[in-house]
Amino acid sequence: MEQLIQQIINGISLGSIYALIALGYTMVYGIIKLINFAHGDIYMLGAYIGYFCMTTLKLGFLPSLIAAMLICTLIGMAVEKIAYKPLRNATRIAVLITAIGVSLFIEYGTMFFVGAGVRTYPEITGLLAKRFQFGSMVVSMQQIMIVATTIVLMTILQIIVRKTRIGKAMRAVSLDKDAAQLMGINVNTTISFTFALGSALAGAAGILVGVYYNSINPLMGVMPGLKAFVAAVLGGIGIIPGAMIGGYLIGIVEVFVSGYGSSMYREAVVFAILILILIVKPAGILGKNIREKV
């Protein structure tokens, strides 16, 4: 029983990371129907920015988190402006191939600057290094911090999307671009803002992972990026709460497979889930299988 709870706690920590990344996939897909394959690499950049803030600049966790989010926001907006915006009227396959190109460019560009090797986040000391023992269960302060940061960020995201003017514009553009323009909404600005939000969340996930798992490398975004994409599809791509649910589910499943089966299979299981959803409920957990009235 205690082991089960321990697995769930670990799963929720990992799931938070996937959920943060999945949100960016889902929002970008919702607004321009693009699977932004470079999204996992923004997460990787977040990890590196956090690393340099905490080592070279000797900043604390919170300022590093904010710096990683801000810089990733700018990078995400730049990627959109340089790579995707010129292709607004191109075929979807052309944009998809571009996204793969951007992904490789960021991965190997980063490698060029920081080297291909693994880097280790600084040893955590003080409050963040605390662990709490309950019987045989251990909850680390880092896990609490990951979950707390994720909850705060998700709450802020929900407020932005539900309550603010730009958030309403985002939803309107996702639903109907022409009608949104007729309301006076600037579609390009709104798309750019969506990339900004998604990239900020991915940047946060990057630094959280750095702190949690310590080691980072330029290709670290590939696998979590794919899994977060699976999470977004599982929850229902384009649906924000779906990405959160999907992220946590994938995190928990992965931890369980590693804990009770073998960690060799955990990737296989995640992608088996993808195939299963595509067969059973292609629209995802929160998606509606019906087509909209035309």
Added chain:
Amino acid sequence: MLEINNINVHFGVIHALKDVSLTVNEGEIVTLLGANGAGKTTTLRTASGLKKPTDGNILLNGKDITQTSAQERVKMGISHVPEGRRVFPAMTVLENLELGAYLRRDRAEINKDLKMVYDRFPILYDRKKQSAGTLSGGEQQMLAIGRALMSRPKILFLDEPSMGLAPLLVQEIFSIIKDINETGTTILLVEQNASMALQIAHRAYVLETGSIVLSGTGSELMQSEDIRKAYLGG
């Protein structure tokens, strides 16, 4: 108020509008009639900035807006109720109406206009928390018109507002359009229901495969032999 001069519009090789010119004067209801595929929707979309013409120009109160973006045109007083209503289905009625006032910041005046829309369409008030996708066709049409009014337009484009509605509702929509016009909004109305449209319109144009083939006052066109044959069922 609105002047369209010799515009040509292409979709790839399709020449959808050929030298189309039309004028809407302040205070008028002008209707644009034509069969399926004649180019009515394309004319409105070009006038509201969703589609750029290959050549020709569009003037709003004497100012050339041909290169102006759609959102700038909203700011300048154009509001467009698109074909098929195009309400935001996953958003509530209230959110849809608020989006109509997206470019405005005058909170107090927005609330006044919201009340005006609810007075005009009481059903929208009853449904304000409901998502727009769950409304009936007629209610969605009312919402689309209400949403368009929330920007306080000087000129309102309506694309087939009676499409798919029961006869009684068609009557109601047309009397609402007349009323909106009488309270000071200029209207450019696209319709397939020619007899109803001609009854309320001051002037009318007829489009045929991308060209204007006829124009005149509402009553002139109602008398016209060609129109009677083509659109009024004899």
